[in-house]
Structures are given as C-alpha cells and as structure tokens.
Amino acid sequence: MATTSEQKKSKSPWGWIAVIGLFLLSKAKWLLVVLKIGKFATLASMFVSLWAYALFYGWKFAFAIIYLIFIHEMGHLVAAKLKKIPTSPAVFIPFLGAAIGIDPKKIKDAKTEFFVAYGGPLAGLLSIIPAFVLYTVTNDPYWVLVMQLGALINLFNLFPVSPLDGGRIVSVLSPKIWLIGLIVLIPIIFLSPDPILFLIFIFGFFTWWGQYKESKNVVIMEHEAMVLTNINNEFERFMYSYDKEYDDERKRNEFTTLYNKLNGQKDKVSRFLSNNSGFKFPIFQEKQRLSIKKHHAEEKALKNTLNIMGREKYNMEEDPQFDVIIEHTQEKNESKRKKINNEVKRIKTYYRTSLQTKIKSLFLYLGLAILLAIILVYAMNLLETSPLANL
Structure with missing residues (x-):
C-alpha cells in the first residue's frame, strides 16, 4: 500500500483530505477490477504529485517521497506479475499516495495475497539501500532523511491490520490476527490521538467484520x-x-x-x-x-x-x-x-495453508519488520547528531 508524508503531519484540511483519500485508495486497490489506463498516466500523475509535494514541503522532500512510493508500488506490481496476476499501472494522486488496480478474483488464496502484499514493503526495504550508500559517500544528512522516511513508511505498512500490507501479509497465518491488531491499536490511539490511526482502526474493523461475516x-x-x-x-x-x-x-x-x-x-x-x-x-x-x-x-x-x-x-x-x-x-x-x-x-x-508455509511467512514478516525498525532507529540517531538545517 502506498503511503504519503506521515512525518510531516499537517493540521490543515489538506492533511485530513490526504488521510481519508489514502485509505480509500488502499482499500480500493484490492477491490477494484483492473483499471484501464495507460503508462502515460503513471508518469503524468507522478509529476503532478511531485509538484504538489514540493509546493507544501519543498523539492527535496517531494523527490524522496515520490521515489519511495514508486518503489513500494513497483514491488507490488512485480510480485503480481510473477504470479501472472494482471494489474493496472501505478497511479499517483497528490497527498493520497499511489495505487495499482488488482482484480481480487485473480488472487486465489492467502498465500498468493501474502506474496503480492509482501512485495511492497520488501521493495521499500531495498529502496533504502541507495540512500544508505549515498550517505556513506557524501555524509549528507538528506540521505538519512530518505532512510528514515523509507523505514517509517514501510514499517507502518506492516502493522497487522487490513487493508494495510501487514494485514494482507498476516492473513496467511490467520485473519483472526486482524482483531488482535485492532485491540493493540486502541490504546495507541488514546495515547497518540492521530487521524491516520483512527482511520486505520475504522477501515481495519470493517475489513475484519466483513471476513467474520x-x-x-x-x-x-x-x-x-x-x-x-x-x-x-x-x-x-x-x-x-x-x-x-x-x-x-x-x-x-x-x-x-x-x-x-x-x-x-x-x-x-x-x-x-x-x-x-x-x-x-x-x-x-x-x-x-x-x-x-x-x-x-x-x-x-x-x-x-x-x-x-x-x-x-x-x-x-x-x-x-x-x-x-x-x-x-x-x-x-x-x-x-x-x-x-x-x-x-x-x-x-482461501486461508488454509500448511504449517511450513505459516512458519516461513511468519519468519519473513518478522524479519522484514525487525530490519526496518533497526534502520528507523539508526536513521533517527543519525538525525539527532546531524540536523537537517539545509532542507
């Protein structure tokens, strides 16, 4: 699932619009029948989003967020192609993120859903590597920001509540985990009342309720x-x-x-x-x-x-x-x-998988989450000693 600038939490109406639209898109990308749009739409929408982010947050941040969203969505697209699942090209919408259209009828079981969902945050992890190399070479704190933002976006998406990628990933273990994720989310919302967390809970609840029904x-x-x-x-x-x-x-x-x-x-x-x-x-x-x-x-x-x-x-x-x-x-x-x-x-x-598949999937899920968490902490520590005064 594509995400937007979680770090730059705006209190303006644009922030609320972005949050609502983001989750509508994240839900829709698993439910929409393949969208009939050309590759030109990807490039055109990407440049429009780039301009919009730059207008509010500056060009450096805009390039970073577009790059991270693009790689994340390409991870889903490549994973879908490997499973021979038809998709639409990625489409960017300013302040909403991006999405690819996937026909849910083409996803036959939770194992396939795991593969397609896992492709996004896995690609997100790989997208951090160039930023790490560039920081090592240049010592420019901008690349630390890219590392932190990439880790935050993809770690956030691994939270085990559907329709986040994490919810789709853990479905191969059991969709009952969605309810556990919702219960864990309740005290987090009270401790840190944030519109994005509240909307995750709402969408997550209705997704869980739909599966329960x-x-x-x-x-x-x-x-x-x-x-x-x-x-x-x-x-x-x-x-x-x-x-x-x-x-x-x-x-x-x-x-x-x-x-x-x-x-x-x-x-x-x-x-x-x-x-x-x-x-x-x-x-x-x-x-x-x-x-x-x-x-x-x-x-x-x-x-x-x-x-x-x-x-x-x-x-x-x-x-x-x-x-x-x-x-x-x-x-x-x-x-x-x-x-x-x-x-x-x-x-x-649909959710019936072997014990071997469950163990392997759990290992991959936790491994990816731990790696992203380590990168996030590492980047945050670097930023504390290298303030981004030039951004």
Whole structure:
C-alpha cells in the first residue's frame, strides 16, 4: 500500500483530505477490477504529485517521497506479475499516495495475497539501500532523511491490520490476527490521538467484520445447498412414481400435490421469520441471527423453486409435460447448488495453508519488520547528531 508524508503531519484540511483519500485508495486497490489506463498516466500523475509535494514541503522532500512510493508500488506490481496476476499501472494522486488496480478474483488464496502484499514493503526495504550508500559517500544528512522516511513508511505498512500490507501479509497465518491488531491499536490511539490511526482502526474493523461475516455466511450457504438437495430429492421421488401413462387429470393432481407441499414448507418458514423479525445484536445474539439467516436462505430456495415451476408450467400451458417441468427445475436447482458449494469451498480453502508455509511467512514478516525498525532507529540517531538545517 502506498503511503504519503506521515512525518510531516499537517493540521490543515489538506492533511485530513490526504488521510481519508489514502485509505480509500488502499482499500480500493484490492477491490477494484483492473483499471484501464495507460503508462502515460503513471508518469503524468507522478509529476503532478511531485509538484504538489514540493509546493507544501519543498523539492527535496517531494523527490524522496515520490521515489519511495514508486518503489513500494513497483514491488507490488512485480510480485503480481510473477504470479501472472494482471494489474493496472501505478497511479499517483497528490497527498493520497499511489495505487495499482488488482482484480481480487485473480488472487486465489492467502498465500498468493501474502506474496503480492509482501512485495511492497520488501521493495521499500531495498529502496533504502541507495540512500544508505549515498550517505556513506557524501555524509549528507538528506540521505538519512530518505532512510528514515523509507523505514517509517514501510514499517507502518506492516502493522497487522487490513487493508494495510501487514494485514494482507498476516492473513496467511490467520485473519483472526486482524482483531488482535485492532485491540493493540486502541490504546495507541488514546495515547497518540492521530487521524491516520483512527482511520486505520475504522477501515481495519470493517475489513475484519466483513471476513467474520463471510465465515458465518458459509454456514448459511451450506444450509441453502442442503435445502436445494432436499428439494431435488423430492423431485426424484416424484419422478420415480410418475407414470407417463396416467391421464392428464392425475398428472396435474400429482404435480399440484408436490407444488402445494413445497409451498407449505415455504409458508412454514415464512411464519417462523414473521414471528422472529425483531432486531438481534451481532455477536451477542449470534445464534439467533444465524438461525434467522438460515431460514431466510431456506425461504429463498423454496421461493425460487416454486417460481421456476410456475414459469415452466406457464411456458407449457397448452400441453404441460409435468415430468419435463420437474426435470428443468431440478437442473436449475442443481446448477445453483453447485455454485454455492464452489463458493463455500473457495471461502473455506482461501486461508488454509500448511504449517511450513505459516512458519516461513511468519519468519519473513518478522524479519522484514525487525530490519526496518533497526534502520528507523539508526536513521533517527543519525538525525539527532546531524540536523537537517539545509532542507
């Protein structure tokens, strides 16, 4: 995730606009479908951002922040390319940072998400090396500022709250870590009330809540798939006993009996929902909420089935072939059930990784964070003895 000038905390409205826009972009870059913009947009937006930063903070700082943001985003882009995930070019927006468009559907699992997210701060670490070399050669404290800013930007991004890079990285371990990160963030916000920290918490909470709801939705989707299976079993029994030699009246009566049976089940579910329509508190009344949602899914499956049966019968109004109507309805229910099961499988397996992968990922995450922290402390100590009077 690209970030902007955290060190230069302005109290002006521009600061607030930058913070809000930054996090909107950081969220969007994982959700936007690939943006259709050319490479020219990267260069043009980069120069506009450079001018804007220079206007407020001076050219030296502007060059430093643009360089660090660019390398960070290129890290994400290269990582995505290595995984053959299509992306848009990076786009810079003044006071907001930069972002690349990635289609989330192309990221199949948390291991891939780790790889793409890790590419940003890893490239950020590498971007500090030239500044260290130049400081060693020239002894110019400006390069110390670049080192400090680079370490701060990328270390900040490693905080384990989504949608920061750190949140995406630790998802390979467990998305439950997001909640731990949010809890740790609460006292930090009270001790150091800062708009950027507050917005991290808000976005992080809603990202965690979305993942929590998705895990609960698995149970609901599984219930809906089970209901569709039961309905199709009813159709199987109907087809087994159905005789094409029956007279038209008997055929119609048997079809009507099956239709009424399903309609009765639907009415029973609807009555339950009507009697339990009151508000239920999330988490505290989660069992009741889950039961109601499962009944909604059951009602939906029954309503859709009855609607399909009704449409199929209407299409054959002159000469209704009830066995064909049932077969068509059964096929559509089976298609829906397969889609649900595929989605359930995707959700269940997305964060599933081997113990070896988890250990390796944790080692890489902590190693990068420790290196950046060492560089940050080193640069801060240098700056204390080398004031940047010429900046």
